[in-house]
Amino acid sequence: MRTFSYHRAADIPSALEALTTPGTQLIAGGTEMVNWLKEGIESPGRLVDISRLPLTEIAADGVLRIGALARMSDVAAHPVVESDYPVLRDSLLRAASAQLRNMATVGGNLQQRTRCPYFRSDTPVACNKRSPGSGCSAFRGDTSGQAIFGWSESCVATHPSDFAVALAALDAVVVVQGPAGERRISATEFHRLPGDTPEVHTELASDELIIAVEIPRPAPHSHYLKVRERVSYEFAIVSVAAVVSLDGDTITSARIALGGVAHRPWRLTAAEAALTGVSLSDRDALTEAVALSFTDARPLADNGYKVTLAQRAAVRALEEAR
Ligand SMILES: Cc1cc2nc3c(=O)[nH]c(=O)nc-3n(C[C@H](O)[C@H](O)[C@H](O)COP(=O)(O)OP(=O)(O)OC[C@H]3O[C@@H](n4cnc5c(N)ncnc54)[C@H](O)[C@@H]3O)c2cc1C
Incomplete structure (x- = not known):
C-alpha cells in the first residue's frame, strides 16, 4: 500500500x-x-x-474565458459555447462518458497523459515517458495508434485530449499562474513534443497552476470530427478541429488542428494558407490544399493508414464546418 x-x-x-x-x-x-x-x-x-477554488466561471464578452475548474459538461452546455463555438462543444461532448464529463475539469483534461498502452501498462515495460532512460517499447512494438508527426526515437506517443485540439484551432491561450505571477501559453504549444525528454508532458512548470483558457473570438463555422473504433466512450484514432471564415461558399481564412497524430494538437499551417480563396464545394481543391500539410508526415511501421485517414477527415471537417 x-x-x-x-x-x-x-x-x-x-x-x-x-x-x-x-x-x-x-x-x-x-x-x-x-x-x-x-x-x-x-x-x-x-x-x-483544488476542486473548491473559485475557478469555475465561464465568461463570454468577446473573448470567451473558461475557468480551469469548469466541468467539461458545464462548458459544453453553456449557451454561448453551444451557439458560437460548435467545435469546442463537440470536442467536449465526444470525450469520455457523461458521468466522467460531470466530474472532469478542463484544466485536468489538458493535463491528462497519453493513452499509449506501454505507458499505461500495469506490468513494468520500457517507457521513457514513465521511466526516463528505460527505452520506448512502442517504437519497436505495436505502433498502430502512435504518432505520424513530431515523434522521436525516445517516444512515439500521441496526446489524447479532444478539447486541446479544438483549442488549438481556435487560437486559444492557456492562462497559468506561478510564484512569479501569470503567463499565457499558446494552446498549440502547451503540450510538448517528446524530443529527448518525453517525461516532460506540457509547458506547465511544476510550481504553476492552470487558471483558465481564453479563446479570442467566436467560431460559428466550425466542426469537430472524431474518428474512433466505436461511436461513444472511446479515444480518437484521428480527430480534426476545423474553423473557417466564409464569404458565401469561399474560404477567407481556415484553421485546422489534428488530434491523434502527435503529442500535441497538430496545426496544418501549409493547408490553412492554401485554403484561402477555395470554395467549400470544391472537394478536389480542398483535398489538394490539405495534402500540402502531409508531405512531412513520418508514419511508423503500423500506422501509415493515419496519413490517409487524417487527410480525408480534414476535408470532411472543413465541409461540415459550413
Ligand atoms: C475512461 C476514460 C475515458 C476518457 N475519454 C476521454 C476522451 O475520449 N477524450 C478526452 O479528451 N479525454 C478523455 N478522458 C480524460 C478525461 O477528460 C480526464 O480524465 C479529465 O478531463 C481530467 O480532469 P480531472 O479534473 O478529473 O483531472 P484530475 O484527475 O483531478 O487531474 C489530472 C491531472 O491534471 C492536473 N490538474 C488538474 N487541474 C489542474 C490545474 N488547474 N492546474 C494544473 N494542474 C491541474 C492534476 O494535478 C493531475 O496531474 C477520459 C478519461 C477516462 C478515465
Missing part, C-alpha cells in the same frame, strides 16, 4: 504554496489522478485538492 496525505486548498495562494513542497500533486475532478494512483503512474506523498 502506498500512503499519502490529503489537503484541501483554501485559495489560489495556498495551492501555489503547496506546490513548493516536493512530492505534492494537485487533484481536481480526480478522473485521471485516481487511475494514476491505482496504476502506480504517480505516487505523490501529498495530494492537494
Whole structure:
C-alpha cells in the first residue's frame, strides 16, 4: 500500500504554496489522478485538492474565458459555447462518458497523459515517458495508434485530449499562474513534443497552476470530427478541429488542428494558407490544399493508414464546418 496525505486548498495562494513542497500533486475532478494512483503512474506523498477554488466561471464578452475548474459538461452546455463555438462543444461532448464529463475539469483534461498502452501498462515495460532512460517499447512494438508527426526515437506517443485540439484551432491561450505571477501559453504549444525528454508532458512548470483558457473570438463555422473504433466512450484514432471564415461558399481564412497524430494538437499551417480563396464545394481543391500539410508526415511501421485517414477527415471537417 502506498500512503499519502490529503489537503484541501483554501485559495489560489495556498495551492501555489503547496506546490513548493516536493512530492505534492494537485487533484481536481480526480478522473485521471485516481487511475494514476491505482496504476502506480504517480505516487505523490501529498495530494492537494483544488476542486473548491473559485475557478469555475465561464465568461463570454468577446473573448470567451473558461475557468480551469469548469466541468467539461458545464462548458459544453453553456449557451454561448453551444451557439458560437460548435467545435469546442463537440470536442467536449465526444470525450469520455457523461458521468466522467460531470466530474472532469478542463484544466485536468489538458493535463491528462497519453493513452499509449506501454505507458499505461500495469506490468513494468520500457517507457521513457514513465521511466526516463528505460527505452520506448512502442517504437519497436505495436505502433498502430502512435504518432505520424513530431515523434522521436525516445517516444512515439500521441496526446489524447479532444478539447486541446479544438483549442488549438481556435487560437486559444492557456492562462497559468506561478510564484512569479501569470503567463499565457499558446494552446498549440502547451503540450510538448517528446524530443529527448518525453517525461516532460506540457509547458506547465511544476510550481504553476492552470487558471483558465481564453479563446479570442467566436467560431460559428466550425466542426469537430472524431474518428474512433466505436461511436461513444472511446479515444480518437484521428480527430480534426476545423474553423473557417466564409464569404458565401469561399474560404477567407481556415484553421485546422489534428488530434491523434502527435503529442500535441497538430496545426496544418501549409493547408490553412492554401485554403484561402477555395470554395467549400470544391472537394478536389480542398483535398489538394490539405495534402500540402502531409508531405512531412513520418508514419511508423503500423500506422501509415493515419496519413490517409487524417487527410480525408480534414476535408470532411472543413465541409461540415459550413
Ligand atoms: C475512461 C476514460 C475515458 C476518457 N475519454 C476521454 C476522451 O475520449 N477524450 C478526452 O479528451 N479525454 C478523455 N478522458 C480524460 C478525461 O477528460 C480526464 O480524465 C479529465 O478531463 C481530467 O480532469 P480531472 O479534473 O478529473 O483531472 P484530475 O484527475 O483531478 O487531474 C489530472 C491531472 O491534471 C492536473 N490538474 C488538474 N487541474 C489542474 C490545474 N488547474 N492546474 C494544473 N494542474 C491541474 C492534476 O494535478 C493531475 O496531474 C477520459 C478519461 C477516462 C478515465
